[in-house]
Amino acid sequence: MDNMDFLTESKIAEFNRLLRLPQPALDVLYEAAAIVREHSGLRELLRQSGLSRIPVADADNDMGALAATVAEYPKFLEDHAAYLRTEMGDRAGMFAVILVLGLLDRTIAYYGSKRIPEEVLIETLKDLTIWMKHHYAHNGTWGLAELSWLLNHATGQLFRLGRLQFAHKAFNHAVVVLRNANSGEVVILSEPGVNYRRDGRVDGTNGKYESEQGWQARYDQSDDRFIVGNPIRSSGFASEETIRLSASDWVVVLRRGDPVLEVHIPEDGPMRPEQCRESFDNATRFYREQFPEKPYRAFVCTSWLLDPQLADLVPAPANITSFQKTFSLFPVLSDERETYRRVFGTDDLDPVTASRDTGLRRAIVEYAEAGHLLHGGAGLLLADAI
Known part of the structure; x- marks a missing residue:
């Protein structure tokens, strides 16, 4: 140069x-x-x-x-x-x-x-x-x-629009989202071949595997009449019980490769619900006006903040709980390191020496002391639900 x-x-x-x-x-x-x-x-x-x-x-x-x-x-x-x-x-x-x-x-x-x-x-x-x-x-x-x-x-490739950041990307997660054409109900099914543990987490989460006790997801549309698969429960974890949906009533609205807006959370103070709502509104307007050639089907976020376990650790109402409720949660392969890095500044957590100076830190330390591990999660919000 x-x-x-x-x-x-x-x-x-x-x-x-x-x-x-x-x-x-x-x-x-x-x-x-x-x-x-x-x-x-x-x-x-x-x-x-x-x-x-x-x-x-x-x-x-x-x-x-x-x-x-x-x-x-x-x-x-x-x-x-x-x-x-x-x-x-x-x-x-x-x-x-x-x-x-x-x-x-x-x-x-x-x-x-x-x-x-x-x-x-x-x-x-x-x-x-x-x-x-x-x-x-x-x-x-x-x-x-x-x-x-x-x-x-x-x-x-990425823009901060209020409290949150957004990037136009291809959806790259192992789930398929369907909507009932009559009622508008939305169901998330796992892609086929994904290995899960008995607890509905992706096998290997936190480095723990259940090769013998775990199960593998199925997704079948070979019969034109039905779509058969394993749903993601409202808790954010996969269910081993398969469901059968009428192919004439249910339409796929999001699957791997579809355009989405990835949502990222800059480390910049609290995440008040009204700020997050404003960001989604800003993004909707911004991409409609600035990038009409870039349609998208959903907002998608992957973050340690979307671990469903956190909802039980923080008092309600809390910013974290409110943010989680924005999305339909689903599991992803992850571990505890990102949570510890964001909350304590280190990949590892020693409950004996870890700071307990905030409610969140105290709750996480006590959770770890009880033998539990946090991990990341993911969530999606269909664009037309904004």
Whole structure:
């Protein structure tokens, strides 16, 4: 990359009108950018990134191409991690931030071409600060370990619209959703071949398997008259008992590969029910107006917050319980590490030393002490139910 203007202090200051990095992080970014500007080897590394192959002028049409080009950035960083540590020292973690900076002119141009309000860009880019703070908390230095995640923001694949974030994707879960054409009732069935434990969780959840006692889901439409399968109960777990639905009354409304809006939850304060409802309304309006060429059939969320067990651990009414009730829950293969990471800042939990300074932390510790394990979950909300 021959144009290094995005590494100048004036350009970084211009970008920071949108990024709004805290001053300590901004100061370190200035230092890291200066190191790269003055280092021929690091400048060559930027040239090798491939970013220069997509000019800013193509932002309106080529954000998908840009996303494909930069998809290898995390692997690129991994391959050069040792070199970056040698040449940049404790500023090595900032090279990922610099790669994000190299995309921002294209991001800004894309938002402008789509007439997306600047406030949406500012809100979306807040995630950079969130994850840089995580890097500082875990490493004692400023940087970015979640480059692959931030590439969604920089390439126009994800937008923060109020409290929640949304990304247009293909549905990629092992369930089929059907609706009764007469009553409007909705049923979720498992895809065939999924192995479940007796408790209705996906086999392998929390690393626990039931190869002998477990069961495998079936889904059969070979008889034109009926659809036979294993339903997902309202509790969010799969049922071993099969049901039979009339094919003339029930219509598939969502299955693997269908377009959906993925819902993501930025780590940014409480999730009040009214804020979440507003976000869904914002997303409905935003994609209708800005991306009419991108229809979607449902909102889908995968998160530690959608573990059905949490509803029994937190007092009602609670933000977590309210968020869960937004969705029809279904099980996914997961474990307890994400929950512990989000709540305690570590993948592991020692009940003896774990903090109990909040109601949620105290409830989780006591649950673990009783021999129970939390895990992630997933949920869906059909778009026409908004």
